[in-house]
Amino acid sequence: MLLISIFSLLSCNKPHSSNSSEPSSAQHSEKETGFLTSLRYAFDHGYVTNDNLVTIASYLNNEIRPTIHMPIADEIAARIKATRAANLRNQRDMYGNAVLPHATASDVEIVGYYGNYSDSYAVMLTDIYHDHTEALWSETIDGVTFNYKNGNSIVVWRESDEVSPR
Numbered sequence: 001m002l003l004i005s006i007f008s009l010l011s012c013n014k015p016h017s018s019n020s021s022e023p024s025s026a027q028h029s030e031k032e033t034g035f036l037t038s039l040r041y042a043f044d045h046g047y048v049t050n051d052n053l054v055t056i057a058s059y060l061n062n063e064i065r066p067t068i069h070m071p072i073a074d075e076i077a078a079r080i081k082a083t084r085a086a087n088l089r090n091q092r093d094m095y096g097n098a099v100l101p102h103a104t105a106s107d108v109e110i111v112g113y114y115g116n117y118s119d120s121y122a123v124m125l126t127d128i129y130h131d132h133t134e135a136l137w138s139e140t141i142d143g144v145t146f147n148y149k150n151g152n153s154i155v156v157w158r159e160s161d162e163v164s165p166r
Helices: 002-012 039-044 050-060 074-089
Strands: 029-031 034-038 108-117 120-127 137-141 144-148 154-158
Touching: 034 039, 034 074, 039 050, 039 137, 039 154, 050 108, 050 120, 050 144, 074 108, 074 120, 074 154
Parallel strands: none
Antiparallel strands: 029 034, 034 154, 108 120, 120 154, 137 144
């Protein structure tokens, strides 16, 4: 009976798949709701192009504002928040214990939406569990510079990790 209980617990806790080039705080984690990854990972794996990076950086750096900027669809926003909440629930401490087992989509807020690029949604998220310090920093991806105003960064949400033909 003890063996069955242990097996049941282990089978419910699907581990994150990760890539060594991906920062641990933004691990690639696929869930039934989709997956979130860093902007760099999204570019390196063909989810966004250099032209997409230029547009996203222009929005972030306040260099351009689209004349008609459609808001993110409610269904997509809900799926992005659910994915982030699932990632939070799946975070483990060094002993394998869930760090935030009660995280929900309502704990997550989309604070920036930078567009949809071939089914890749560029967003900036925050949640009730993390604070972002007021620190200026930059990240350059394929010659495109992203100037951030705090410790937060843009992430990319996709429904699947398959790359659409361009």
